[in-house]
Amino acid sequence: MKEKRKKPNRFSFSILLMAAIMGTTLTLLAIGLTFRIAVVQSNEMAPTFLAQDILAISSNERIRRFDLVYFTSPAQEGKLTLSRVIGLAGEDLYYKNDQLYVDAEELGEDYLARGKADLVSSLLTADFTLRGVTGQGKVPAKSYFVLGDNRQIAQDSREFGFVHEEQIKGKVSAKLWPLGQLEIY
Template sequence: MKENTKKEMISWAKSFIVAIILAFICRQFLFSPITVFGESMSPSFLDHDKVVISKTSKIQRFDVIVFDAPDIENEHYIKRVIGLPGDSIEVKNDVLYINGKAYKEPYLDENKRISPSNSLTEDFSLLEKTGKSKVPDNMLFVMGDNRLNSKDSRTFGLISYDSVIGEVKFRFYPLNEIGLPK
């Protein structure tokens, strides 16, 4: 009886160690939970929302990503990818133009409704904000959904792909907002 108990304990210990190693590998290389701080992505994501990011996603235009803050050490930002390498970006009369084509931004609708002027994004061009006419290779142009209150590429410039931690794939808190990001 004692021998069986000892074997069972060793089996449980091995299983526990394997589970810990798998969890570590998954968190380091595949996905990770992140807490949102600040209002720059409101109403899409609010302060203290909890999300899961994928560290293996291929970043595409309009994805929401988490990246190392370029202006504050050991901090992370959550923003929406607006420009990919090779893109020219401009906003005129609150309309986003990428490579000369106008894009609708439905994630801004709620903020536009409550904005006193119904306008969220001041006119600008990538050239004015970064000194470059197109997003360079290995770089991204990002903006927050709360355009009136977002420190983003309009302020700190382009970010490198190397600074991207992952793409937001799932919100798990608050409970009434559980699900895939909009």
């Protein structure tokens, strides 16, 4: 006697399809609430990022030294820009002979190696003190001192002062484009 084959139930297929659609929608919604996409507008962060690179920005992460942050520029109202966090609240910092000092302690900046290698004779970061560029001896509470990686052309805290935590939209989580240069931070 032949066994009868069950016909696929249209009802169960519909339920599976609805579950897949709802799962995809909820996943995209969660990603949309956690990340935003940003297009780099200049070469102020070169060689780390170049104009037209596409980045994923996470808005729910704690900001630490050397993080790459996306924020509203104090110099150009409404313009969003990128820089690297160098100084945290309560710290004093200065540069001497292309070397970063935070609270008189020498800190390395390995991410600048490519930019420094391209220089023939000048310093990547000109000497300065926090007091000399901001008029203050320490980074204020709930604020950051930021610098662009391309120090010779970047508009950063040396020009516009501190970035308040409310101005920060998030930190860079990934470089998405160009595809061959995908990188997670």
